[in-house]
Amino acid sequence: MTWNLEVVEGPDRGARAAFSGSEISIGRDSARCGLTLSDQDVSRLHARALLLEDGAVQLEDMGSANGTLVNGARIEHPVSLGPEDSVQLGGSRLRLTWSAGAEEAQKQPLAVSSVSIGSLASNDLAIDHPDVSRHHARLDRYAGGMSYLTDLNSSSGTFVNGQPVRGSVELSPNSWIRIGPLNYHFDGEKLQSEEGVALAVLRGAGKGEQAPLPTQLAQAFRVPFAGGIPLKLLLGSVLAVIPVVNFFAEGYRYRLLKDSIAEKMEMPAWDDWKTLFVKGLLLYLLKILYILVPVVLTAVFFLLTVTRLAAGGFGLLETGLLLSLCLLLLTAFLLPMGWSHFAATGEFASAFQFRVILQCIKSVLPQYLAVLLLVLGLWIINAFIALIPAAGWIISMFLSFFIQVVSVLLFGILYRTAAAGPVS
Numbered sequence: 001m002t003w004n005l006e007v008v009e010g011p012d013r014g015a016r017a018a019f020s021g022s023e024i025s026i027g028r029d030s031a032r033c034g035l036t037l038s039d040q041d042v043s044r045l046h047a048r049a050l051l052l053e054d055g056a057v058q059l060e061d062m063g064s065a066n067g068t069l070v071n072g073a074r075i076e077h078p079v080s081l082g083p084e085d086s087v088q089l090g091g092s093r094l095r096l097t098w099s100a101g102a103e104e105a106q107k108q109p110l111a112v113s114s115v116s117i118g119s120l121a122s123n124d125l126a127i128d129h130p131d132v133s134r135h136h137a138r139l140d141r142y143a144g145g146m147s148y149l150t151d152l153n154s155s156s157g158t159f160v161n162g163q164p165v166r167g168s169v170e171l172s173p174n175s176w177i178r179i180g181p182l183n184y185h186f187d188g189e190k191l192q193s194e195e196g197v198a199l200a201v202l203r204g205a206g207k208g209e210q211a212p213l214p215t216q217l218a219q220a221f222r223v224p225f226a227g228g229i230p231l232k233l234l235l236g237s238v239l240a241v242i243p244v245v246n247f248f249a250e251g252y253r254y255r256l257l258k259d260s261i262a263e264k265m266e267m268p269a270w271d272d273w274k275t276l277f278v279k280g281l282l283l284y285l286l287k288i289l290y291i292l293v294p295v296v297l298t299a300v301f302f303l304l305t306v307t308r309l310a311a312g313g314f315g316l317l318e319t320g321l322l323l324s325l326c327l328l329l330l331t332a333f334l335l336p337m338g339w340s341h342f343a344a345t346g347e348f349a350s351a352f353q354f355r356v357i358l359q360c361i362k363s364v365l366p367q368y369l370a371v372l373l374l375v376l377g378l379w380i381i382n383a384f385i386a387l388i389p390a391a392g393w394i395i396s397m398f399l400s401f402f403i404q405v406v407s408v409l410l411f412g413i414l415y416r417t418a419a420a421g422p423v424s
Helices: 213-225 231-239 246-261 273-307 316-345 348-352 354-363 365-386 391-420
Strands: 002-009 016-018 023-027 047-051 057-061 068-070 079-081 087-089 092-099 111-118 137-142 147-151 158-160 168-170 175-179 182-186 190-192 198-201
Touching (some): 057 068, 213 231, 213 391, 231 246, 273 316, 316 365, 348 354
Antiparallel strands (some): 068 087, 182 190
16 A cells, blocks of 8 residues: 555646655656656646655655645645645646555546536536636546545635535535535435536446447437437538538537537537537647648658659668558547547547557457447448439538547447446
8 A cells, every 4th residue: 555646637637656665756857757747837847745754745846936735825845745635736736645556546447427517608517606616626427436526726615515625525425515605415416406406417327337338339320310300410410511610510529429428328409609619629639639740751751652663672761651651540549539538538638648548448449449440431431422423422411420420429438438447
């Protein structure tokens, strides 16, 4: 058993470091720090946690530019640190956890469902009140049914049964949560107003409560047509082919993906257009960032190779072309799960947490490969349909968005399954 430092908020959420010796250095310099953060507001060597001989832990600032805060107060000298304390470095929040060590800590499950709470309309529970921060708190459900409430460095604080929340606390059924002037009852599954009205629901209490994976995957193909005429699907099909406007359709896919991860298998309403556009733009940007380097390298090596075809043989340029193509395939392989991790956390940088992404893919590898091949097959069929004169293009337009909808639902299911644990 040992103490660990865990990032609970910020770009590197989920990262952990255990005391393998007497200290853990924290900062952006991976060569000097045992816990490396990508947060640009964090100094290269920002702070240091010391494990004393009696088992106690002390934290000290290492002359950082933006300072180190413990429970909201900037520290000037080493201070004692306990699991109830909240440590703030730039935009990242850390806490001290007790576990069987770093190897066991890496096996901790990902959240299978989350409810975001704040004043912004894009939150799952939007509270329009001046005492409520834009991103105030988050309620997470983990495999096995455990629920945790996290205060997101709100200005007025978050309270559970009258006690202030510092960092994250386990939330038991029949708990009362106070946010600003309002009280909410948590019954283990949903947040209710004082009048008993359900306002937000946590889904996915555990893998054992879910339908068999093949049944869930088959359900994804029925979702676009649930409720009769697929008007939501038709609207998305039209928006998806209009330049710039297509970011609304991309944002709708983000919402579908997020809902699928939360076990909400239905076509959501076309509303909150500003959020749709922003999330769609980010989803599209992720795709560009993923494939930009491999595409450029492939194009360069291809052009250079073509210019020397007459020379014959298999040389350095051909090898570079082959490697760049392999890199392009690898990024295409990782991208769907990268999108899913972004949708699950709501944090853009999480799409580049490749250790977590690979861990998710490994948990559902056979199913992940099958879904990739299935989606590829659908796109090939769509390409042949598009070759049909006149009617083929119209059919292809609607089929394209149908494939995009089904694919994000499928990958959302796989991410949720991976978060709950490996498929047996």
